[in-house]
Amino acid sequence: MRATYITDLSTWxxxxxxxxxxxxxxxxxxxxxxxNNTVAFTYFEFARIEFLKHAGLMNDWLDPVGSTIPVVADLQCDYLKQVFFDEALAVHVKVAAIGNSSLDIHYMVKNDKDDIVITGRGSVVQIGRETGKGVPWTDKEKLLFVN
Structure with missing residues (x-):
């Protein structure tokens, strides 16, 4: 495994x-x-949004009068196995670390044989809609990311 964000694949x-x-x-x-190698990032985005909706954050961020929004600060992807047309995949998402106003989010894509085919990670930062500066997570928000 060449992904530096994974120390022990089984535990991860x-x-x-x-x-x-x-x-x-x-x-x-x-x-x-x-x-196509660019599509994995689209899968990451779809899964990340569903994850954040599940956590209860997207409603606040999508509120036109809300004060904060999420931005992706970085994103990386590692391809482990070939993926083909019409394959059924499961895109897994987890928060690996919570910063002051950021999240380190990890992704794991498995095929229907339970093989890991793609892994990835990225940082999402909560910023002020008006200021563009990081806005710290509240204690309540931090609890949303703990399994």
């Missing part, structure tokens, strides 16, 4: 409790039927 994988299903669409593949 066992810590995920949230996932969403995804089916690889034809339009997401190249002429050989392989998943």
């Amino acid at each position: 994988a066992s810590e995920f409790t949230f996932s969403v299903p995804v089916s690889v669409r034809f339009s997401e593949t190249d002429m050989y039927g392989h998943l």
Whole structure:
């Protein structure tokens, strides 16, 4: 495993409790039927939003008079196995670390054989809508990310 954010794959994988299903669409593949390398980031986004909705944060962030919004500060992806058209995948999401106003979010994509095919991580920062500066998580918000 070459992903530096994973020290022990078995332990890391066992810590995920949230996932969403995804089916690889034809339009997401190249002429050989392989998943296009940019699509994994779209899967990460879909799963991240579903995870944050599940945690109860998206309603506040989508409120037009709300004071905070989330931004992705960085995102990386590691491809472990080939993925093909019409494969059924599960995109798993977890919070690996909580910062003052940021979250380190990890992703694990498994196929229907339970093989890990893609891993990833990224930082999401909660910022003030008006200031563009980081807004600290409240204690209540921090509890939303603890399994």
